[in-house]
Amino acid sequence: MAKVKPRVKVPKSASAGDVITIKTLISHPMESGQRKDKKTGELIPRKIINKFVAAFEGTPVFTANIEPAVSANPYFEFSMKVPGPGTIRFEWTDDDGTVYDLEKSIAVA
Amino acid sequence: MQLTRRDLGAIAAGAAVMAALPRLALASESNGFEQAIMDFTGGVEPAEGDVTLGTPEIAENGNTVPIEVSAPGAAAIMVLSTGNPNPGIVTFEFSELSGERTGSTRIRLAKTQDLIAVAKMEDGSFTMAKRQVKVTIGGCGG
Numbered sequence: 637m638a639k640v641k642p643r644v645k646v647p648k649s650a651s652a653g654d655v656i657t658i659k660t661l662i663s664h665p666m667e668s669g670q671r672k673d674k675k676t677g678e679l680i681p682r683k684i685i686n687k688f689v690a691a692f693e694g695t696p697v698f699t700a701n702i703e704p705a706v707s708a709n710p711y712f713e714f715s716m717k718v719p720g721p722g723t724i725r726f727e728w729t730d731d732d733g734t735v736y737d738l739e740k741s742i743a744v745a
Numbered sequence: 746m747q748l749t750r751r752d753l754g755a756i757a758a759g760a761a762v763m764a765a766l767p768r769l770a771l772a773s774e775s776n777g778f779e780q781a782i783m784d785f786t787g788g789v790e791p792a793e794g795d796v797t798l799g800t801p802e803i804a805e806n807g808n809t810v811p812i813e814v815s816a817p818g819a820a821a822i823m824v825l826s827t828g829n830p831n832p833g834i835v836t837f838e839f840s841e842l843s844g845e846r847t848g849s850t851r852i853r854l855a856k857t858q859d860l861i862a863v864a865k866m867e868d869g870s871f872t873m874a875k876r877q878v879k880v881t882i883g884g885c886g887g
């Protein structure tokens with residue numbers, strides 16, 4: 637399987653109290669469990685990312701509970717109110733229990 | 746090829762089946778989204794209200810349809826499909842650190858259908874919004 641690569645876009649710095657927009661993308665096939673193998677006619681088993689959490693210093697900011705109806709390479713855009721400088725941790729949980737994660741720090745100007 | 750009386754009968758029978766098919770599909774149309782709403786709200790019928798569901802009017806490719814939901818003061822927003830094999834699409838949960846209560850993503854739609862967004866407000870009430878999306882090519886694989 638292709639390597640799962642998470643990508644996140646966060647402003648490098650912001651003022652405390654600012655509302656910033658965060659964009660995330662992760663490469664993942666999001667196999668829905670509805671598709672059939674063209675050769676064998678058998679259903680391809682479901683394998684999706686079922687949960688995405690963004691947390692600032694341990695406090696959840698945005699959570700998405702994901703069903704198979706979310707497209708391949710799931711993309712999320714959401715906003716966050718910056719309480720101060722710190723680290724945002726992004727976690728994607730796969731059906732097989734694998735957690736893909738990424739951290740971004742934000743400075744307060 | 747020459748059409749015989751027998752052929753005509755077969756064609757007519759085939760046409761009748763084709764005509765009946767959509768009706769069969771209609772009979773089993775609901776994918777259980779009503780139940781999914783009830784599960785989310787705990788049995789409360791949500792009123793139409795302050796939820797914005799941004800979708801394209803026409804989605805050419807059902808594999809990636811961009812959507813955006815927002816509801817000021819929402820604790821969580823659930824997006825449901827009425828025409829996919831399963832009703833659930835995605836549920837966003839917000840916290841006090843979420844600036845605006847908004848979320849965007851890209852979803853799969855099997856066919857032209859209504860999308861429903863149900864928001865759970867911080868005061869415990871529920872509101873919903875509904876929008877139709879026309880899908881040119883379905884996105885749930887074959």
